[in-house]
Amino acid sequence: MELCVALDLPSAEENLALAGSLKGHDVWMKVGFRTYIRDGKAFIEALKAINPNYKIFLDLKLYDIPNTMADAAEEIAKLGVDMFNIHASAGAVAMQTVMQRLSGYEKRPLVLAVTALTSFDEENFQLIYGKSIDEKAEQFAKMSYENGLDGVVCSAFESRAIKEATSDEFLTLCPGIRPFGEDAGDQQRVATLEVAKNEKVDFPVVGRPIYKDTDPSEKVEKILEVIASL
Numbered sequence: 001m002e003l004c005v006a007l008d009l010p011s012a013e014e015n016l017a018l019a020g021s022l023k024g025h026d027v028w029m030k031v032g033f034r035t036y037i038r039d040g041k042a043f044i045e046a047l048k049a050i051n052p053n054y055k056i057f058l059d060l061k062l063y064d065i066p067n068t069m070a071d072a073a074e075e076i077a078k079l080g081v082d083m084f085n086i087h088a089s090a091g092a093v094a095m096q097t098v099m100q101r102l103s104g105y106e107k108r109p110l111v112l113a114v115t116a117l118t119s120f121d122e123e124n125f126q127l128i129y130g131k132s133i134d135e136k137a138e139q140f141a142k143m144s145y146e147n148g149l150d151g152v153v154c155s156a157f158e159s160r161a162i163k164e165a166t167s168d169e170f171l172t173l174c175p176g177i178r179p180f181g182e183d184a185g186d187q188q189r190v191a192t193l194e195v196a197k198n199e200k201v202d203f204p205v206v207g208r209p210i211y212k213d214t215d216p217s218e219k220v221e222k223i224l225e226v227i228a229s230l
Contacts, residue, residue, distance in 0.1 A: 001197060001227050003220070004028035004057055004173065006207030012039040016046055018210075021217050023051040025224065028082075030205055032059045044079055055082040057173070057203075061114050063087035066097035073098045077105050083173075085153055088113035088140035089129075095147035110171065113144040114153045115162075118176040118190075134158060138165050145170050151202065156191035159199040173203035179223050180209070193223065197230040 005027050007015040015035060029047055036043065036058065047054055058081045062069045069086060076084045086098060095113065102108040115137035116125055122133055129136045133155075141152045141162040151171025154162060159172040176190040196204045206223060213219040 001193075001201060001230075002028060002203055003223055003227060004030050004203045004205045005210055005220070006030045006032065006175070006205055007035055007211075008032055008207050009211055012043055012046075015039075015043070016050065018216055019047055019050050019054070022220055024217065025220050026051070026053040026055075027220065027224075028055045028057050028203065030057045030059050030207075031081075033061070036060060041079060044081060048080075057082065058084040058109075061085055061087050062098075063090050064094075066090070066094040069094050070097045070101035073111070074101050077102055077108055081109050083110040083112065083150075085112040085114055085173075088115055088144055088152065092143055092147050095144060095149055099148040110150040112151045112153050112171065112173055113140060113149050115140040115158065116154065118155050118174075134161065138162060141166055141170070156196045156199045156201050156204070159196075159201045163200050168200070171202045172200065173205060174199075174201045175205040175207075177201075177204040177206050178209055179204075179206060179219075179226065193226050194230065197227075 007029055009015045019029060044056060047056060058076055062072050069090060116133045125133045137154050137158045138161055142165055144152055145166040152162060153173045155176060156174040159174060162172060163170060174196060177196055178190045179193050181192060210216050210219050
């Protein structure tokens with residue numbers, strides 16, 4: 001497993017201070033919707049300046065018509081980030097169009113598809129998608145795998161079944177990880193590191209338990225120690 005730290009603080013200054021406090025650790029940094037809209041390309045460059053070994057996951061969850069998604073994906077590739085995501089519900093044609101557009105890049109970013117947002121509970125998910133979370137997440141994962149994506153964003157509880165339905169090499173990135181059983185906040189489906197490891201998660205994403213800690217660097221060190229021991 002490779003730790004991904006969510007930079008979800010209210011300002012660029014706070015997020016960069018957090019990244020600076022963690023510069024001794026070679027981890028992934030998740031740059032989300034609010035942060036990128038507010039701070040843009042300059043924020044990505046500032047992260048790389050803090051630690052060139054930081055790998056960056058741009059969490060924008062693209063969802064539009066296929067050509068517009070492919071245009072956006074190409075611009076994302078030019079930023080030099082290491083991974084980004086789209087919504088699986090955009091469909092197979094959108095997936096194919098995005099991956100075809102990126103095929104000309106010698107070093108393209110990893111592309112993941114969002115299956116079911118971890119804020120959904122079963123009832124509200126079924127109201128929108130008409131199927132259970134587990135069933136639809138696996139269906140979306142198979143579609144993503146068959147259309148050349150590198151993996152999916154899902155809850156830890158879907159990771160193992162998704163790999164069994166696709167491949168062990170098909171990546172799973174899982175938000176809502178509470179390393180030591182911290183409060184779930186607005187997430188409905190959360191898991192510990194032990195659960196994540198057992199479910200074959202590749203990228204556990206941790207936000208609040210790190211940036212709300214009095215010593216984020218020490219917290220990351222403890223998380224990395226647990227990951228190494230599992």
